[in-house]
Amino acid sequence: MTYKSMPKVELHTHIEGCAPPAFIRSLAKEKSIDISGIFNADGTYAYRDFNHFLEVYEAACTTLQGPQDFYRLTKAVLEESASHGVVYQETFVSPDFCGGGDVSAWREYLAAIEDAATEAERDLGITLKCVATCVRHFGGEKAQAAAKCAAETKGDFVTGFGMGGAETFGRPADYAYAYDMAREAGLSLTCHAGEWGGPEMIAETLRDLKVTRIGHGVDAIKDPALMQQIVETDVTLEVCPGSNVFLKATGGWADHPIQKLRDAGVKVTVSTDDPPFFSTTMTDEFNMLAQTFGWTEDDFNEVNQTALAAAFCDADTRATVAKRLEQA
Numbered sequence: 001m002t003y004k005s006m007p008k009v010e011l012h013t014h015i016e017g018c019a020p021p022a023f024i025r026s027l028a029k030e031k032s033i034d035i036s037g038i039f040n041a042d043g044t045y046a047y048r049d050f051n052h053f054l055e056v057y058e059a060a061c062t063t064l065q066g067p068q069d070f071y072r073l074t075k076a077v078l079e080e081s082a083s084h085g086v087v088y089q090e091t092f093v094s095p096d097f098c099g100g101g102d103v104s105a106w107r108e109y110l111a112a113i114e115d116a117a118t119e120a121e122r123d124l125g126i127t128l129k130c131v132a133t134c135v136r137h138f139g140g141e142k143a144q145a146a147a148k149c150a151a152e153t154k155g156d157f158v159t160g161f162g163m164g165g166a167e168t169f170g171r172p173a174d175y176a177y178a179y180d181m182a183r184e185a186g187l188s189l190t191c192h193a194g195e196w197g198g199p200e201m202i203a204e205t206l207r208d209l210k211v212t213r214i215g216h217g218v219d220a221i222k223d224p225a226l227m228q229q230i231v232e233t234d235v236t237l238e239v240c241p242g243s244n245v246f247l248k249a250t251g252g253w254a255d256h257p258i259q260k261l262r263d264a265g266v267k268v269t270v271s272t273d274d275p276p277f278f279s280t281t282m283t284d285e286f287n288m289l290a291q292t293f294g295w296t297e298d299d300f301n302e303v304n305q306t307a308l309a310a311a312f313c314d315a316d317t318r319a320t321v322a323k324r325l326e327q328a
């Protein structure tokens with residue numbers, strides 16, 4: 001079995017961040033939107049650093065103007081994921097980018113995304129679940145509107161609530177109300193923390209937002225007591241090594257803390273985050289982990305099982321995905 005065909009469970013992706021550049025360019029052309037400035041000469045996304053990446057990301061998102069565009073986007077994303085062996089994927093979808101925080105508009109976007117997901121499950125054997133996500137640097141009020149959208153649509157497809165965006169903007173407590181709303185609606189919770197904000201941000205996020213998963217969380221390596229807390233409270237980290245290396249959130253591959261976190265007993269999973277933005281795929285992640293840390297099929301199986309156990313899905317879906325992992 002190659003690392004490409006090996007089945008994979010991926011918990012941390014952003015739907016627009018998975019958009020193939022060629023797909024975004026063709027949408028821009030169709031709609032006569034000039035976003036040529038966000039591409040390099042070779043057609044890849046161009047940016048200088050993390051904050052500029054967020055600007056380029058938002059510019060790319062301007063081409064996605066309605067539910068039908070998100071239907072097409074989701075199809076393109078899931079085809080790409082399935083081609084790398086992904087059998088279960090969760091994706092962050094932002095009510096801010098899908099309907100401007102309005103619940104009825106959000107429902108229309110979701111219906112289109114779910115249609116594409118249903119077709120992909122039928123045709124490609126990949127299951128998609130949606131983690132509705134607020135954007136941190138849009139502030140607490142917008143986060144509450146996003147949480148309301150998430151709460152109103154909680155169900156078989158929208159299973160979680162999360163927060164992305166600029167991690168150093170505000171403090172977790174500023175978003176506690178939004179997270180409380182999502183929790184009360186029965187949504188599972190995750191939040192980006194400890195990619196840029198240090199171990200303190202992870203600790204505050206766990207305390208104030210009461211999440212069961214942390215997006216990235218790699219800064220936990222800097223605080224042994226926090227690592228111990230993460231182990232004891234059964235929190236799972238959505239680690240995105242290729243993203244961290246590309247954006248220099250950590251050192252290079254050899255210095256990436258994923259192995260040390262795992263050695264300390266922390267539950268780690270592997271995801272691509274925004275693959276075309278970071279020149280990665282799940283196959284690349286597996287290849288680099290094998291090359292750098294000597295991970296074998298057994299290690300990847302363990303990571304898949306950890307991800308499946310932490311997935312925001314019901315028991316039936318978990319059983320279906322477990323079969324896909326076994327049959328491979």
Ligand SMILES: [Zn+2]
Nearest residue numbers: 164192215273
């Ligand atoms: Zn992310």
